[in-house]
Amino acid sequence: MSASEPGDDDITTQESISFEEMLAPDRDDGPEAHIERNAADLEAVFDVPVRISVVLGRTKMPVSELLRLDTGTVIELDRQVGEAVEIFINERLVARGEIVLVENKLGVTMTEIIKPQ
Numbered sequence: 001m002s003a004s005e006p007g008d009d010d011i012t013t014q015e016s017i018s019f020e021e022m023l024a025p026d027r028d029d030g031p032e033a034h035i036e037r038n039a040a041d042l043e044a045v046f047d048v049p050v051r052i053s054v055v056l057g058r059t060k061m062p063v064s065e066l067l068r069l070d071t072g073t074v075i076e077l078d079r080q081v082g083e084a085v086e087i088f089i090n091e092r093l094v095a096r097g098e099i100v101l102v103e104n105k106l107g108v109t110m111t112e113i114i115k116p117q
Helices: 032-042 063-067
Strands: 052-054 085-089 092-103 103-111
Touching: 052 103
Parallel strands: none
Antiparallel strands: 052 085, 085 092, 092 103
């Protein structure tokens, strides 16, 4: 069998295929179709509970001081008013945000998403 015959395993005689040709063809479904397809793919995890925590600030104190805390006691934290709060999901930092008031309840607006490292 010569190098030009079909079925030859010699890579130098086979037709080269570019990386772009190997990619799936572009479909003109628009961004909404892509989002819907992804949302449907995630439907199985929609009911999985997650624990969300917002850290307003931190402080250290001895146990004796902790035992003296009472209703109305003010605890000084390591953050200033208006400074970003940390948002944790399942004990993992995922975002930072600001405290907002929504219908007489506290809420958090995300201002920065933390990219995983």
